[in-house]
Amino acid sequence: MKAAVQQSVPLAQAYAAIRAHSVALAAPLSAEDAGVQSMPDASPVKWHLAHTNWFFETVVLSQVPGYRPFDSRFAYLFNSYYEALGPRHPRPRRGLITRPSLDQVYAWRAHVDAAMAGAFDDESLQDAILLGLHHEQQHQELILTDIKHAFFSNPLLPTYCAAAPAPHAITPLDRISLPGGVSLIGHDGGGFAFDNESPRHQVLLQPFRIASRPVSNSEYKAFIADGGYRRAEFWLSDGWARVQEEAWEAPLYWLKDNDGTESVFTLSGVQPLDPNAPVEHVSFFEAAAYAAWAKVRLPTEFEWETAAPLFAHGAVWEWTRSSYDPYPGFKAFEGIAAEYNGKFMVGQVVLRGGSVATPPGHIRSTYRNFFPPATRWQFSGIRLAEDI
């Protein structure tokens, strides 16, 4: 018990810091900016601020005696996908919720924050609080990917933040060799992890090599220059269909001036393409096609996790050559959170690592991110691997 109380201090601090970070991310945005939804896959920033608040209200505060919801109608508006909690506002229509206003959402967050102050000392709530914090961090990344897409959908190409990223230095590409054999995969139980990272289990690997850094923009340009988007031979069948349907010619957000100069839309507006930066905003289809062109392959998520201590990561999410399947012995979280991860385990591809948009402290080598293979609006890139 005492340990728990002691632990509650940093939990309260973590809560304060993480919640403040969400608000800070929305600070550069007007209420109009925060309300817009540029495609069904993306959500308004206001919705993210509200949904993460709804999560604490639903998962934590509903267990606190005497807690009164700020507005009982918000449960319908800001549920994302939890079937067990009943019907909810349709995802593609999140941009239509002009009321509650952004100010009202902030007032709601303050209401929840006040109520949470009494919850940190209750040991029975700590798992739920921790889950809420990690959930909110996931949405912090989505706030950035979604506002980037929204601003890109505006012909004026607005700027989210003034400071442009510093150019990347040239980094030599090493191929790290690993011997294969039995590898321990999955979370070891120390600290927080999502259910999909467990149970920890053994996997047999063949010997393989893995790149010391992600593919850079200049390397990816060589693929384009060699007809990468016009040669079916490199592509998975569904990927090739998508290339043609959507007329892909480059990663999302790449722009070409009239004179052919390449630039790229960023959260700091349109910037020159940095040749040494990791290529980002590519789909799994593009990642796999690039690897085929380079006559190598993508690593499996097991190879990636095994090799992760040997290379830097966290600049871009890295597509693996692993479909998102359950680990042997997988058990979903209990209760409402049962719908958190398990029900998405088909038709998606695992990404590993983290990105510039991932909140500090939210990157770990066992983390399994996942998206459908055509997804491009995440900060997703490519790391290569090959058989030995």
Added chain:
Amino acid sequence: MKAAVQQSVPLAQAYAAIRAHSVALAAPLSAEDAGVQSMPDASPVKWHLAHTNWFFETVVLSQVPGYRPFDSRFAYLFNSYYEALGPRHPRPRRGLITRPSLDQVYAWRAHVDAAMAGAFDDESLQDAILLGLHHEQQHQELILTDIKHAFFSNPLLPTYCAAAPAPHAITPLDRISLPGGVSLIGHDGGGFAFDNESPRHQVLLQPFRIASRPVSNSEYKAFIADGGYRRAEFWLSDGWARVQEEAWEAPLYWLKDNDGTESVFTLSGVQPLDPNAPVEHVSFFEAAAYAAWAKVRLPTEFEWETAAPLFAHGAVWEWTRSSYDPYPGFKAFEGIAAEYNGKFMVGQVVLRGGSVATPPGHIRSTYRNFFPPATRWQFSGIRLAEDI
């Protein structure tokens, strides 16, 4: 010339009044409300404020020496459908324009208003200014229909204005007989009219009777109660298909409580259904089906225009049984305004009259409103007619 100068005084006054009315219509809305687009047919209120301003900049101020556009990029953003003016932002994506902000749009309107001050005395601009004012009045009605639809798309069903409409008294239904014969149709040239109201020409009518008032809610409920939405025999083929695809069971905005009580969503929020008020928000398909059920028909637009001095109108737009075809000898406006009306003359149905949302002074008996036959989000109702 002198006459023109004299006339410019009321034109300047009209300009000031109409422009102020647009701003007044937006006053109850937050920037978030004004930015939302609930379906491709509707536009954000901010877009209406900007587009009407763009119209004056394009049609009037572009002819004023020395005028400098507020922001040259707005020409792309706020063109509606004028092909001759080049490419433009896609209609279904108008809700994504979070920048310029609502405040910037107001600043732009002030910039245009200031520049217009010097334009009223230039006789050569007066036709363009008049067109711009009537154009802005059309969008004033759309501001109301579109924000009504947007608020209806929000599960919280927000309220645009506090005051609920007063209940209607029972009005007896008379059938006005007219002898037919040659009728003069179209605008007589006195005052402003759109190009589609000309030329004035003779039409031969058969004897007919026309109702003295629109169909009421209580009358329409009898149609519903008699299986109106379940009996194909009353419906045009495309209408019946639509009934089934979209599961129509009542006019748009009708709500049914758990106990079966009917209420209706209005700009003043949810209100009891007024039995004596004209039924509104019905499509042409519903209007024609109601008439078939009542064993009569809708009037042609020529019958309507001929009979209009004999009855009150202006509560709801009234669907006619006339497709929107050009009058014999029709000539479109010159210049940019050539695209104003003529290019829509197929596949649409004429409505006559005006509605509670139509700005004062914008109703005249020769006015030809038009929408596709499935349209329901306008304030559209039903007046019956029959052969003698």
Added chain:
Amino acid sequence: MKAAVQQSVPLAQAYAAIRAHSVALAAPLSAEDAGVQSMPDASPVKWHLAHTNWFFETVVLSQVPGYRPFDSRFAYLFNSYYEALGPRHPRPRRGLITRPSLDQVYAWRAHVDAAMAGAFDDESLQDAILLGLHHEQQHQELILTDIKHAFFSNPLLPTYCAAAPAPHAITPLDRISLPGGVSLIGHDGGGFAFDNESPRHQVLLQPFRIASRPVSNSEYKAFIADGGYRRAEFWLSDGWARVQEEAWEAPLYWLKDNDGTESVFTLSGVQPLDPNAPVEHVSFFEAAAYAAWAKVRLPTEFEWETAAPLFAHGAVWEWTRSSYDPYPGFKAFEGIAAEYNGKFMVGQVVLRGGSVATPPGHIRSTYRNFFPPATRWQFSGIRLAEDI
């Protein structure tokens, strides 16, 4: 009575001739050819053979005591759009009915023909029989338009009949002037007519000129060469949208060889484009755009009907500038046939005349054909008119 009996002899003869013509039209086709449906708007030839048979069974033989349907399940399969007769096989799935076989459909037709032998003398059935015959003639034209589209959908471009049409001679283009005034429009009651051609009524026309022949291929090529499909200014709004969505560059069935030579797919296979033949397989949108380019217009259906004795017609259906609205005092047929025409009276455009595919004797100047404005697979062309 006696007159009726006498009339029954030619009715039986007409029946025999028309029924045999349907079979003759299908003779060049294999069972595979006759079963295919190339798009939802078109139907398999076998379906046309069956549906016209179903019509006689439903409208005539169901009134004959003792008649036993060939197969009671066919009522569901071969109803086209008669809601009053209950549910039916979905239109886009007509190509899936491999059973009954073509041979079985012929056997069914023989069964009906045998039963019909006893029906011609029953005066009470004569209207229904006449309707059935005119109905079958309408489907004879569709047999040709639909198999043409089906064969065009096959990369082998099969040939329906061997004989290529003879080249057309150059025909000078005259402009026939008419004075306008009161014109009698609609069917005079002598002989058969559809309900949509009545009642005969007076229409007031302005003076106009009308072309003595349809627009030729060479004339239409000048429109194309002048950027007709690339210049929005000529097009109705919905037409321009269609041009871009479907990348129209020429009438349907026009082909371009690698060296730019134009040829055209016909029922006799690919043939050189005949410069003097009427342009055909154009939509109303293209007809109206051509007229706008030529700085004239299309005739209304009332102008067309008034002028029809003064020019040859019947080579191509001619788009008019009239939406398909009911005539004043329109009454639909009684009974099942009530759904024949009236329920389509919105969103369609009237064509007048007839085409090379129209059965002999099925052309009359009051006939109102109608299709949606984007329709191209009918034998539809252009006749110009203008104000005086």
Added chain:
Amino acid sequence: MKAAVQQSVPLAQAYAAIRAHSVALAAPLSAEDAGVQSMPDASPVKWHLAHTNWFFETVVLSQVPGYRPFDSRFAYLFNSYYEALGPRHPRPRRGLITRPSLDQVYAWRAHVDAAMAGAFDDESLQDAILLGLHHEQQHQELILTDIKHAFFSNPLLPTYCAAAPAPHAITPLDRISLPGGVSLIGHDGGGFAFDNESPRHQVLLQPFRIASRPVSNSEYKAFIADGGYRRAEFWLSDGWARVQEEAWEAPLYWLKDNDGTESVFTLSGVQPLDPNAPVEHVSFFEAAAYAAWAKVRLPTEFEWETAAPLFAHGAVWEWTRSSYDPYPGFKAFEGIAAEYNGKFMVGQVVLRGGSVATPPGHIRSTYRNFFPPATRWQFSGIRLAEDI
């Protein structure tokens, strides 16, 4: 060399037998039946007969000096998905190819068969011939699944073959325990295998139990009766969406009479539901939902392959809980066949075993069938597994 010559005799025999079997499968069908395509995923039987012939022409006979293709245009018509071979007829339009006729396709097959007679002794062609035969066997199964779907799309519900299957006896359900550990997965190189079955490699398994037989119809009915199709808690997210979009209430082909009696559409027409037969025509989504309801899970493809010598299989394809990913070290076939399997390795789920529609001799324990998770028109069923 000598061995190869000797081997060529059985190859010729195998060729004759397999080719004859394709023709025998089509024997009950009219040309009309063989031409129909009931959905984009399915193909006409005639197309299967032609495509398998095209495969031999392309992969084998193109290497035979002096071989002349029967018709050079067929390469375009009957290529399925081989991008390297250039453009091809669009898949959803395969049902429009009424020419060549079924008879012509048979003539083409005879032409190929005659040319093949000289190919069996050429050792360099034997791998290609073997591939062609296994390819043809895959299409033999599709002939049955596709004609079943086509006949089900016809309201007359035609019968493919007269003989109804004998009822299944009750089979007790055992749970076979396996210890886990290192398992050798993939083909051992003896005899033919597809590229996706290699390389053989070691996989580490946890201890598990697997059912001795597939789930039966009566067991599946208990799932339905317990609200299986109405309770989201059992379903993967995409599966639940599909249940609602397509209103799934039972496996494909299940029918319910007015009195609630369940029957099922089979190749022998409508038959009573056999309670002891394996449930078939379920999607992966349904298989996974059933397993969740039963509080167990599906086996991975590695568990299945390891346990396969311990149970009978071959009645229904069995969905596994494995996404279709490449084996470590996977190399696609060389040449044209490179597109055979590898390019589909994303977004699909592995099925193991074989079905009543699988040709004799085409079932092996390393065979990896794969389909998207919503697929129902294959003979696909459920085998359960669980952790120990």
